[in-house]
Amino acid sequence: MGKQLYWLSESEWKRIEPLLPRGRRGAHRVDDRRVISGIMHMLRSGARWRDCPPDYGPYTTIYNRFNRWSRQGVWSNIFYALTGSTGRVGTMSIDATHIKAHRSAAGAKGGTSSRRSAARAAGAPPKSTR
Template sequence: MSDAEWARIEPLLPQGRTGAHRVDDRRVISGIVHMLRSGACWRDCPPEYGPYTTIYNRFNRWSRQGIWLGMFEALTGNNGIWGTVAMDATHIKAHRSAGGAKGGPSRRP
């Protein structure tokens, strides 16, 4: 993440949290982006991003609080929410043996 991008999203992050020593937000965001790009399990997060539990918990907490939408809008100028969306989920249920032709022995030589 570049310094210009970081300057745009840093004010959107929660401040003044109490509790244990806080892991660097910039490093955590880099870890979250890495994990989302790679598609790997959270447990497989490289240690240079911090503890995988911190990476996962921040992703979940910030998702529930809507912080990711704010960051996305600050970086792209768009909130990523569309006014109208159409999806088609048409499917037909079939019996598990319905994929083949008529069964039984063949009468042709």
């Protein structure tokens, strides 16, 4: 069974290449097209970054580039150039309802009981004397 790798087409690459950050200091940057293809593959597959196929390069490079460009807002421009939408949702709803409960609140038996039944307690002599 062959790998199903994703590679940017020539037309997709021409649309996003002008949007990429340029003139950064530091180490020489690896092939942008390969890294972006790896990021798109990982986003589409939903797998862990560690499971990135080695054809795209080291998974740490793929993750670091995605993380850095996410903080800089580069991805919204790239997604808009590729799809015509930024992928942002206008409204969201988050339910943060929670209830604190004791660990034995699930109904399990809590141990031995020293209480007598009502029928036995009615006919028994009082426990204390006057």
